[in-house]
Amino acid sequence: MPQLNGGGGDDLGANDEMISFKDEGEQEEKISENVSAERDLDDVKSSLVNESENNSSSSDSEQAERRPQTRADSESYEKTRDYFSEALRRQQDGGFFKSPHYPSYPFLIMPDLTNPYLSNGSLSPGARTYLQMKWPLLDVPSSAGIKDSRSPTPGHLVSTHTKPKDPKNGQEKMFNNLPVVQHAHHVHPLTPLITYSNEHFSPGTPPSHLSPEILDPKTGIPRTPHPSELSPYYSLSPGAVGSIAHPLSWFMQQQGQPMYSIPPGGFRHPYPALAMNASMSSLVSSRFSPHMVTPPPHSLHQTGIPHPAIVSPAIKQEPGGDNISPSMHAKSPVPAKKEEDKKPHIKKPLNAFMLYMKEMRAKVVAECTLKESAAINQILGRRWHSLSREEQAKYYELARKERQLHSQLYPGWSARDNYGKRKKRKRENKPDSKPEDFSVRTKKQCVQYLPSEKMCDSPASSHGSMLDSPATPSAALASPAAPAATHSEQAQPLSLTTKPEGRMHHHFSLLGKASESSSSSSSSSSSSQPSISIPIGTTGSQSNTPILTRPIPFTSLHPSILSPPSPFHQAALRSHHSLFQSQPLSLVTKPTE
DNA sequence: CGTCCTTTGAAGTGA
DNA sequence: TCACTTCAAAGGACG
Structure with missing residues (x-):
């Protein structure tokens, strides 16, 4: 199993992860130091791109390993480090910091x-012997x-x-x-x-x-x-x-x-x-x-x-x-x-993605300067897509078990029980909304950023998960780990998107180019969900283009973070990159109304 | 202080 | 069956 030896399918996922982190760490550090949000988007963009490429090509694991060090300045990091450094020390002969991909x-x-x-x-x-590593x-x-x-x-x-x-x-x-x-x-x-x-x-x-x-x-x-x-x-x-x-x-x-x-x-x-x-x-x-x-x-x-x-x-x-x-x-x-x-509020069992988020959030946060959960979630969403099927399958499995457990614990519970408990705002944007609608709705200024490649290419990924969240993870496992390859068309990342009105002052749109192969159809064939992705894709001139509309500081968004390209797709990405590289960043202001 | 934002997935509801 | 909605986590942002 990949997990065992770290080989195999794991490589993709692992690499991705590692890559992203390492780079991010460095980049982030730089950015945080110098930059700032003020930094021109262009600059950021270019830097991101460059780094991402470099990163992707370079050995990930090593970089990843170093990462912690780079972020030494990070408070959280330090803190965390202290916590588990000792503990880990024993575990890993080398020391935790050296290698952990997932510090x-x-x-x-x-x-x-x-x-x-x-x-x-x-x-x-006492029973709880549970170490929180990073946090x-x-x-x-x-x-x-x-x-x-x-x-x-x-x-x-x-x-x-x-x-x-x-x-x-x-x-x-x-x-x-x-x-x-x-x-x-x-x-x-x-x-x-x-x-x-x-x-x-x-x-x-x-x-x-x-x-x-x-x-x-x-x-x-x-x-x-x-x-x-x-x-x-x-x-x-x-x-x-x-x-x-x-x-x-x-x-x-x-x-x-x-x-x-x-x-x-x-x-x-x-x-x-x-x-x-x-x-x-x-x-x-x-x-x-x-x-x-x-x-x-x-x-x-x-x-x-x-x-x-x-x-x-x-x-x-x-x-x-x-x-x-x-x-x-x-x-x-x-x-x-x-x-x-x-009556106690019994929460819904977490789904696979939620489980993933829970696990990875801290990591992403540590990697990025971003603290906004929304932004983090976007990243996580992309990363999720970039996970290999196997990796996702694990989460699906966990989620499945959770549901099972939950059902056993609360036999009579129904998700419906929680309806209305949390006053949730309704999403005004209906899934059916058309691109135009979407654009109209979104009243935000958007900077459309052509993905230079990687940003949106998430590619690598296997979108597999979403496509078919395996009812049976095992099935997923069975399937070839290589995610991306099979679904090149879906390389299209999920569209980060959305939201309307809001509070956003600036929105950056990331236009990802859909893979050529991808049909004009929705970016995510997978999701039946009303997800925004579909509308979004169309939003741009390019049908499949995902748009990221959010005030996410670019400084913190490193392509690798968003979607670590698997080595597998590096080449593909490059090609895309070349295609779009030339395209200028356009600042688009969408009139709210 | 409450809600929004954002993500994916599961489950509920209504047609 | 399909389309759509709600909720799950999380935490900064916002009113």
Whole structure:
């Protein structure tokens, strides 16, 4: 598997990632220092282009590795670095900073063998051995006694995954079974969610609760499973998934806190019927918000930690837990009347992209000067497209499991339940809107930026994901990793776009040229969604042109970030580049009205 | 303080 | 079945 050796399909994705970061880091640094937003767009643009090319061509991994250093000045970086540097140091002989492609990986998790759901109290802080790598979320329970949570893990909870349970300690076995795949230097984006390698756990502070067996006798660090122990990562067919240990399973366990609300009572089994398997558990944890974990263990009440999935506005204020009473989520326990008022808000399970965003956001933020989530999300969206199918498939799989878990936890829950809870503004722009409409609607000044290439070329990517979000990730996996190749036509990136009226003062439009091959038709054949992409594409003179309309500082938008070109497509990109390179940047002001 | 913005995907609703 | 809407995360921006 790619993940294991870092080879194969991973290359594309990995490279992309690396490239982008490295460059960005440098660029960003430069920019931040000198620039500024004031910098002419042209300049920025050109610089971006140049760098992107350079970057793409250059060895990514190395650069990526360096990146952290370049950003040393970054506060966040420093901070983060401190947090995990030590921890990682052990894991990776070389040192974390050298190689991680995904330095930002938010979570380093230490194996906590306890059943996530069972963890006493479920949320015993101690149980949460979870390191946030890049972000301040580092939560390394020094104390922890976590293990207490080891408490009897109901067989049913663990059962499925732990099938090959170790007689001695089922949990341990699970841990071992975990696909431990990631090499530090080749970390997959999911890493945060899925800690494949025990090594990741290694912590400066080895969890006291770890069972000795897992720990490396020498280092005290969790031992790396023997290769034979490693299970294929997501190699299973969807159906099979449930039966095997999920890569995240350990994650979940340690967390002690399930992603979805778990009754404070701990795993008293509010959901007796729920047969949670490790994989699900892992998912649960994966979604676990770092923030939830972050707080000093001691400060948290064991039972008081609100589950991410459950957010009751009213209750939100009370961290504690009354809101989370087991009864509440479990089955509709709360009296009808109050229920309405107090009923905890059960959040929707995160979809694949959301999971991806969660994981990668910090990284992107660190890479960029941008802080605006909207801008970050655009980048993430592009990056998402640039992910290989395999990579996306992983997220789809995770998302699928999340949904599964969610459904089990909240059998009666429906997405509809949340409708109207959040007053959302309606998107005025209807999907059907025509290009013209769109342009009209958008009242923004837009700088149309011909993608010089890379910006929009995202190309590389496999749009695959969107095209077919694999119902069964495995299927996706099965498919050739090479994303781009197959879908050259879709190279067309998603259009960053949109929005109307608004608050934007300046909008930059990125006009990406659609690949020639691409049909004039919508940029994204894939999405059935009303997404803006379609209209946008047409917006420009070029049908497939994606437009980025947003006040995103170019300084922070590095092409590579947006969509790291896979080496695979480099050539193609260049060709495109040449085509459009000559085109001038046009400043377009769209009259609002 | 509440909403917007932005992304993709899942799920709900209505026709 | 299709088209469309809402919500999920996140955090700066805005009114």
